[in-house]
Amino acid sequence: MDASAKLQTVKTLEQPRQIVRPSQAEAEAAVRTLIAWAGDDPEREGLLDTPRRVAKAYKELYGGYGQNPREVLERTFKEVGGYDDIVLVRDIPFHSHCEHHMVPFVGKAHIAYLPHDGVVGLSKLARVVEVFARRLQTQENLTAQIIDAINETLNPRGAAVMLEAEHMCMTMRGVHTHGVSTLTHRFTGVFAEDRNEQDRFYALVGKRA
Ligand SMILES: Nc1nc2c(ncn2[C@@H]2O[C@H](COP(=O)(O)OP(=O)(O)OP(=O)(O)O)[C@@H](O)[C@H]2O)c(=O)[nH]1
């Protein structure tokens, strides 16, 4: 690790912890090693700039580590004409990377909550998915982190999150099963306690339970 290595705070909802972040030069050297490991020549013309591009792409693909979901959701408002029924944002597209193979999994998120202390801007629900999706994930963990962030910041009467995704580590490699989707969901509050509320969520999302 060279002298430019620096500590970075990873912003999760939990206690922030510090990791040592390698330098750009170290990241690029690692990419060159992987190119050679794959069987190609990192010094050939077409690959010379690839390590720099990969490092830049990683900054974007894993940009969620530098973002705080609490800040995304902190601004709520109450002027909604007394509306207190389900707010559902469905079909939020996301791209994440599985933490086992660092290969994409791609899908849609559906997020609902029952307001208690005000509502949040609708785009913020999509943004919170982005914050967590742009980290190394399992689909289960992604589901749990999204709903925990909503509960801790909005304090709703209940929340529901469903994710459906296709995992490239199951299609491009390994078991090679195409067209398989994985569904995960989590309910809290009224959604966890009341089967009717769950059924309303499924109906609005357009899925069977
Ligand atoms: N539960 C869960 N499993 C995942 C997720 N993404 C990938 N996996 C699985 O993680 C498992 C890792 O299994 P291992 O046996 O350690 O690794 P592997 O030899 O690469 O496994 P194969 O994919 O079966 O070739 C695989 O079964 C993947 O399908 C996820 O989001 N959630």
Ligand SMILES: [Zn+2]
């Ligand atoms: Zn995987």
